[in-house]
Amino acid sequence: MDELAAGLKAKHFTSLDLVNAYIGRILEVNETLHAVTEINPDSWKIAKELDCERKEGKLRGPLHGLPILIKNNIATADQMNNTAGSYALLGAKVPRDATVAAKLRKAGAIILGKANLSQWANFRSSNSSNGWSAHGGQVYGAYYPGQDPSGSSSGSGVASSLGLAVASLGTETDGSIISPSQINNLVGIKPTVGLTSRALVIPISEHQDTVGPMARTVKDAAYLLQAIAGKDQYDNYTSAIPFKRKLPDYVKACKMNALKGKRIGVPRNAISGRPPVLAAFNAALEVLKEAGAIIVENTNYTAWQQYRESDAEGYVLDADFVANLRSYLDQLTYNPTGVKNLADVQAFTQSFPAEEYPSRNTAVWDESLALNFTNESPEFWAYYQEDLFLGGPGGLLGALKNYSLDAIVVPSAGASGQSAIIGAPLVTVPLGAYPPNQTVITNPRGNLNATAPNIPFGISFAGDYWSEVDLIGFAYAFEQRTMVRQMIKPYIQPTTEIADVLGKY
Structure with a gap:
């Protein structure tokens, strides 16, 4: 982002040139990878307006005139759809932009289009595949032919990694930013629930959903987080943000000495994986030590086995989805299929051929609809409290404290x-x-290569609530000492560069 901003400032190219270059790159690979569902037809107009603002000396911030893709469950009040990959929502209209989309626009970003995703953010089937949606097709990763892109922010991951936009937004309920980021050789930030608004984002769970950046560098991800974070009247979870006057400076957190003197725990009882991953992880601990970190081994999670056997998270998500989806659908200003709740969406999905039912089942919804309690019931509260214990005193927060x-x-x-x-x-x-x-290992459905030569993997820093500024610093200090991303090359890459489109449009 810094390099592109400098180029724009020096008048080497315009934002219109950037839009044309990125769209050229999308068109080169999208027929193979299906990472982008829609290109924003207003992109060129918005780019011209932002170029005019720049000429007049008005700069909105570091994202001014930079094209960003957003996941196809983040609503925009424009010509684009917001479908979560389902024909049930094709053509539906919303009363305004999702707050994070509005914040991107205010920051001067160009919303270039919608990235494909695992349908309904991976909350429909027990036998589908990561990155598949009826309205979007099957996303493939770019590091091995037929690669599982991971989910659910699959298109956001593939698009960011290949430079089909400067960066992208994804959403996470459990793993949907972190997993496709690591599989696609990216930095992903999954923020504290409430740091970024979920208003007019197609939901799974108000207790776990969050919106975050997926980018090629820690600093780029920090720029995006800075733009989208903050309180929002439409999402009461954001009222818990503890920073009184202004947010921390996530970009300034990118310091080489961020790890110096910091105590970093390794919960060995919670760590498993294939030999190449474990070998790389153990080598990374030495890098952290050299950066000044104090590595504390065996900071184990005391309730780890109980966590692995617990069904609490599933019940929390099931109950939240029924209520939260209804709330989203209630806000639609135009709803051509008339779906008003999960039962309606299930009926539509099971009867509309393009949704590929029953080849891709609705097992997750069947479970949600079979619940005999809501997310306002005592039973729900007991399961949620179990989650808070298993990740709290019995898990991550307990290890941090102990x-x-x-x-x-x-x-x-x-x-x-x-x-x-x-x-x-x-x-x-x-x-x-x-x-x-x-050895190549396929996914359970057998249609994607989940583990294969050259498929990337990542390392994650986890912390207490609202500790993003620290985690970003740790991630940056590690990234800059290793620069792993540059060593792993995709098997398919677009070739369009800014120079190829200069003056042609």
């Missing part, structure tokens, strides 16, 4: 759950990739 830690570090695969169930932040950074002799 060992006086500044953060926890774990491989990104499997990192998300502990932070997800309590709504705490997590940041992933590129760590490595599978070696050339890695």
Whole structure:
């Protein structure tokens, strides 16, 4: 982002040139990878307006005139759809932009289009595949043919990694920013629930949903987080943000000495993985030590086994989804299919051929609709309190407190759950990739390559509520000492550059 902003300032190119370059890149690879569902037809007009503002000396901030993709569950009050990948919402209209989209516009970003996703943010089927949506097709990763892109922010991950936009926004309930970020060789920031508004984002769970950046560098992700964070009258969870006057400066947190003297815990009982991942992770601990961190081994989660056996998170998500989806649908100003609740959406999905039912079932919804309680019931509260214990005193927060830690570090695969169930932040950074002799392992459906040579993986820093500024610093200090991302190359890449479009439009 700094390089592009400098180029714009020096008049080497315009924002209109950037839009044309990125759209050129999308058109080169999208037929193969299906990462982008829609290009914003207003992109060119918005770019011209922002170029005019720049000429007049008006700059909105560091994102001014930079094209960003957003996940296709984040609403925009424009010509684009917001479908979560379902034909049930094709053509539906919203009363205003989602707050995070409005904040991007205010910051001067160009919303270039909508990124494809795992349908309904991976909350529909027990037998589908990451990155598939009826309205969007199957997303593929770019590091191995037929690669599982991970979910649910699949298109956001693939698009950011290949430079189909400067960066992208994803959403996470449990793993949907962290997992596709690590699989696509990216930095992903999953913020504390409430730091970024979820208003007019198609929901799963008010207790776990959060919106965050997916970018090629820690600093780029920090710029995006700075733009979208903050209180919002339409999301009462944001009222818990503890910073009184202004947010921390997430960009200034990017310091080489951020790890110096910091106590970083390693919960070995919560760490597993394939040998290449574990070897890279253990080597990364040495990098953290050299950066001045104090590595504290075996900061184990005391209720780890109970967490692994718990069904509490599933019940929380099931109950929240029924209520939260209804609330979203109630806000639509135009609803061509007339779906008003989950039962309606289920009926539509099971009867509309393009939704591929029953080949891709509705098992998650069947479970949600079979619940005999709501998210306002005592039963729900008991399950939610179980989550807060398993990720709190019995898990992540307990380890932070018991060992006086500044953060926890774990491989990104499997990192998300502990932070997800309590709504705490997590940041992933590129760590490595599978070696050339890695055996190819397909996903359960058999249509994607989930583990294969050259597929990337990451390392994650987890912390207490509202600790994003610290985690970003730790991630940056690690990133700058390793620069892993630059060592892992996609098998397919667009070739359009800014120079190719200068003066042609």
